[in-house]
Amino acid sequence: MRAWRRGLVAPICGALASTVLLACSDGTSPAATGVSVRIRLGLAEFDEQTIAIGESLQLSAEVLNETGDPIDGQNVEWSSDRTDVATVSGTGRVNAVGLGTAQITARHAAGEEIAIVNVAQSFLATDLPDCGAADALTLGVGEALVVAGPDALPICLGGGADGDAEYAMAAVNLGSTAASILQVRIDGVGVVQSAASTNRVSTMLLSDRPTTNERFHNRIRGEIPASLEHRLNTFPEAEALGGPSYQIGVDEVLSFNVNAAPGDGCAAPDLRGGRVRYVGEHAVAVADTMNPAGGFTDADYKALVDFFDDDVWPLVTENFGEPSDIDGTQKVYIFFTRAVNELGENQPRGSSYVGGFFFNRDLFPTSSCEGSNVAEMFYLLVPDPTGETGGRAFSPEFVYRSNLNVLVHEFQHLVNDSRRLHVNHVLEWEEGWLGEGLSHIAEELMFFRKSDGLGPAENIGPVALAENQRASDAFRIYQLDNLERLKRFLQEPAGHSVIGGANLLETRGASRSFLRYSADQQPGEDTALWQALVRDTRHAGLANLEAALGMEPADLIRDWAAALYADDLLPGSEARFQLPSWNFRAIWPVAGTLGLGTPNQNYPLIVRPIEPTQVYTEELSGGGALYTRAVVPADQVAAIRYVLGSTPPYLPLPARVQVVVMRVD
Structure with a gap:
């Protein structure tokens, strides 16, 4: 889909080449370039837009260097491939003059970016089209059809020959960022009241166990790395190749900077001493010398390092690649420190906590980041039975189980x-x-490793978990939080995104589910996909996913969103609308009975009924999905009408919205 197209890079030399440090081999062609062009609408990156004749858009364009930073003083040339549809001025103002679709190009010597602008007829509410008998879609139970956004005005659904026909629809916004938000209006003409259904609305029930803290995770994995990104190309290459070999001894006292406050972590170091408690093949347990009493024993430290050596290291390196070794120790430090307990997010309020973290600040040499520990390392929560570190008590048993998943x-x-x-x-x-x-x-791969024989594409449900104690134990440690995060997304799938930029719990639940779905849809072992995304990557985000899959991810995102409804519900549905590894529809209703750590509850996907005189208006995020149901009387035709806008005049949806129509009954 065009909505996923990024800037095209072309060779350049001369003045711009010197600005962005390009090398030209013969004076006419450069050896390499990472320069690109980005089009914006206001402050947001542009995505496909639909406007009416006579309306306009003011676009702007930036020329970006290889690190994604704007290059000052660069101009672009604007053009339209359909001036009968939309014209564009030299300053980027687009004017809609006729019906159709135009490609608006911002061209620079370094490359170009294309913006898709649809010009469509607008409608008042009284003018929205209806359906005739000859227009009705013919679908059997379990069958599905994909309708592009402009054709969803209207979608004509036929009733059954012998009774009412029920349909479900998933409208998916395939915008390239979560911020590509559309205001969508839906109504139905000719539908009837639908019967109550457990698939329609579910009460959100969360387990009573504490969950990982979203605010801290967003800081340590979002805000701080963003502030560090400008340092990625600031250190000498020699410093990135690893330090001298170094042997670590038990009882040796080391010093680490534990500052994880807002900022980039390179200033104001907070040094803590730590004593080496156990040295394994790949990891070293270091305990803060000021940790509270009643904590881990030497046997506990050994057990956690052995778990890392025997399970975590082989599983992660096989699937994602080996880490660097910048300090020459050939080991990863695990720093068990009260500094994690002392974080504001771990104080006695709320139901979330920080179990530990990795800080990419520590991967830099001190010449680039003064506060770096120049080591591959983690910081982990420690037991605090009396709440000495800030009033919140953590038992050794709770912390030990948490450490397993955090590692x-x-x-x-x-x-x-x-x-x-x-x-x-x-x-x-x-x-x-x-x-x-x-x-x-x-985490999911560790569940498979620890579950005594369960694996991907086995449609794991309650029977498999009930009959396998190792699997149910592993589920509570490595999969329960993933279930809770997916639940949050399913409760508000239109307002959240599988490709959201922020580290929201909803996005994290959706992205794991989507990645598992993507791997299950590919031929061969899923290890190849994980290695392409991490071990061998040269990209990030959607570009990384596209390179690893060998295809644009848009169709997969659409089909995954439909599968969240259809899987283990619609008989005979196509393989692309199934989630082969998990049967969560069956797990949720008995999760409490199985002792999985969360209450029994209905499948939590929110599906809104389209009923007579009912009109829905909802924001649909890029990477989000809006689910609806409709019942059509026997031998009748109903018109389901999706339009853009919350108030008239309305416009057809852009092509980046696709609606999967599924016959349920």
Whole structure:
């Protein structure tokens, strides 16, 4: 789809080449370039837009260097491929003059970017089209059809020959960013009142266990890495190749900077001493010398390091690649420190906590980041039975179980970021939604490893978990939080995004589910996909996913969104509308009975009924989906009308919105 097209890069030399540090081999062609063009509408990156004749848009364009920063003083040339549809001035003002679709190009010597502008007829509410008998779609139960946005005005649905016909629809916004928000209005003419259904609305029930803190995660994996990104190309290459070999001894006292306050972590170091408690093959347990009493024993530290060596290291390195070794120790430090407990997010309020973190600040040499520990390392929560570190008590049993999952999750982040910085030399971090999704995939892979024989594409449901104690135990440790995050997305799928830039719990739940779906839809072992996304990558975000899949992700996102409704519900549905690895529809209603750590409840996807005189207006995020149901009387035709806008005049939806229509009954 055109909505996913990014800037096209062309060779340049001369003045701009010197500005962006390009090398020209013969005076006419450069050796390399990472320069691109980005079109904006206001402050937001442009995505496909639909406007009416006589309306206009003011576009602007930036020329970006290889790190994504604007280059000052660069101009672009604007053009339209359909001046009978839309004209564009030299300053980027687009005027709609006729019906159709125009490609508006911002061209620079370094490359170009294309903006898609649809010009459509506008409608008042009384003018919205209806359906005739000859227009009705013919679908059997379990069958589905994809309708592009402009054709969703109207969607004509036929009733059954012997009774009412029920349909479900998933309208998916395939905009390239979560900020590509559209105001969508939906109504139905000729529909009847639908019967109550457990698929329609579910009460949100969360487990009573604490969850990981979203605010801190957004800071440590979003805001701070963004502030560090300008340092990615500021250190000498020699410093990125690893330090001298170094042997670590038990009882050795080390010093680490634990400052994780807002900022980039490079200033105002907060040094804490730590004593080496156990040295394993790939990891070293270091305990803060000021940790509270009643904490882990030497046996606990050994057990956690052994878990890292025997399970975490082989699983993560096989699937995502090996980390760098910038300090020459060939080991990862696990710093068990009260500094994690002392974080504001771990004080006695709310129901969330920070179990630990990896800080990519530590991957830089001190010449680029003074506060760096120049080591591959994690910071983990420690037991505090009396709440000495701030009033909130954490038992050794709770912290130990938390540490297991944190080690898996954060090691993927460490591998991902260290390979970008020191191995693949990619001058940008992974985007938050994809980086978090991959860490949650690592958790899922650990579930498979620990579940005594369960694996991908087995449609794991309650029977498999009930009959396998190791699997149900592993589910509580490595999958329960993923279930809770997916639930949050399903409760508000239109307002959230699978490709959201922020590290929201809803986005993280959706991205793990989508990545698992994507792997299940590909031939061969899913390890190849994880390796392409991390071990061998030269890209980030959607570009990374497209390169790894060998295809644009838009169709997969659309079909995954439909599968969230259709899987294990619609008999005979196509494979692309199924989630082969999990049967969450069956797990949720008995989760409490199985002791999985969350209450019994209905499948939580919100599906809104389209009923007589009912009109819905809702914001639909890029990467989000809006689910509806409609019942059509026997031998009748109903018109389901999707339009753009909350008030008249209305416009047809742009092509980047696609509606999957599914016959339910």
